[in-house]
Amino acid sequence: MALEIERKFLVINESYRTEAFRSDRIVQGYLCRQNGNSVRIRIRDGKGILTIKGPSLDGGLSRYEWEKEISLADAEELLLLCGDAQIEKRRYLVKCGAHVYEVDEFYGDNQGLVVAEIELEDENETFEKPAFLGEEVTGDKKYYNSHLTRYPYKYWDK
Secondary structure: OEEEEEEEEEEOOOHHHHHOOEEEEEEEEEEEEEOOEEEEEEEEOOEEEEEEEOOOEHHHOEEEEEEEEEOHHHHHHHHHHHOOOEEEEEEEEEEEOOEEEEEEEEOHHHOOOEEEEEEEOOOOOOOOOOOOEEEEOOOOHHHOHHHHHHOOHHHOOO
16 A cells, blocks of 8 residues: 545636646545545556555545556446535646646536646645635645545535
8 A cells, every 4th residue: 555645725716727738637536434544446547446545644634645547447336326426526736846736627516626636656745836726725634535425515615
C-alpha cells in the first residue's frame, strides 16, 4: 500500500482549461464507504480502475491508497452495483513548476464545483501555485468525492 500525500484547493477561474495538456472524462462509483475507508470503481480513458483508500491522516493531508487496473467490462459491471453513489467529472491535467495539478470539473448534481489537487512526495514539500487556485480545502470532507455522492454540491448553502 502506498501513502498518498495531496492538497486540495477550490478553483477560482477557468484558466486551467487553456493551460491543460490533457483532459479525460471520469465516471466513478463507491461500493463501500465506512469509517473513512472507501472502495471505488473508476472508468477513465476506456480503462477500469479499482481503488481502496484508508482513512485520512494528518488532518486530511495523507491517506493510504491501493489501485489496480481491471477490465473495462468488470468496471462497468461493478459500477452497476454502486447505484446512485456515482459521480461524473472531467479531469484536466495542468503542469505547474515541477508538479501536475489535477483539476476536476464536476457534472450532474455537482455541477459548478471545480477543485484542484496536487500530489506531493512529502507533506512539507514546496510547490508553485497557479493563478486558478483559490482557498485550500485539504481535509474538508465535504469536498471528498465519496461525500459528494451523498451530499451533492447543488444542495449546499453557498
